[in-house]
Amino acid sequence: SQQGEEDPQALSIQEGENATMNCSYKTSINNLQWYRQNSGRGLVHLILIRSNEREKHSGRLRVTLDTSKKSSSLLITASRAADTASYFCATPAHQAGTALIFGKGTTLSVSS
């Protein structure tokens, strides 16, 4: 049961450019989270946005949430080579306690 779908699947940009990734989900949620995964590593939490929030910032990250469209976006400004990773959105798994449902992710490649 996949809740979130990220778009695009892959994104290649130059250092200094902005990167925007989108996530769509299917059912009502009370929060949406974004995670980052470096190749072959575990996931690291980036940001959580509640359903009553429309926008949230954390450093170079900006997340928006549109519950009417069931979509979210993650913007990374002034990208760096170190931002190269896969990015996943995650939403609560209503039928599985406090577990999360993850999308397939967006693979971001930032070249210097």
Next chain:
Amino acid sequence: DGGITQSPKYLFRKEGQNVTLSCEQNLNHDAMYWYRQDPGQGLRLIYYSQIVNDFQKGDIAEGYSVSREKKESFPLTVTSAQKNPTAFYLCASKGTSGALSEQFFGPGTRLTVL
């Protein structure tokens, strides 16, 4: 240092063998989770445990088993009944502040069937 550890980092299994993946956390978290990740794919939930001595099946539990005898530990056994076990396995944990908190992930175990 607080965190989640998984061992081993790489594991090779012959067909027909059972293998156990270790997951330990010292974050004092009640909830723990096992996910499977295939190449180019997202994470799929195998099993989860909200509290000691209790666990529930996730979306792809067939061929796997778990135990939760201690709060700190949530080992996953990949049995011979799992026909395609080659994958990257991730363990996670979460505190008791409800749904509005993050999951913490271990570094993962890469399992390969020979």
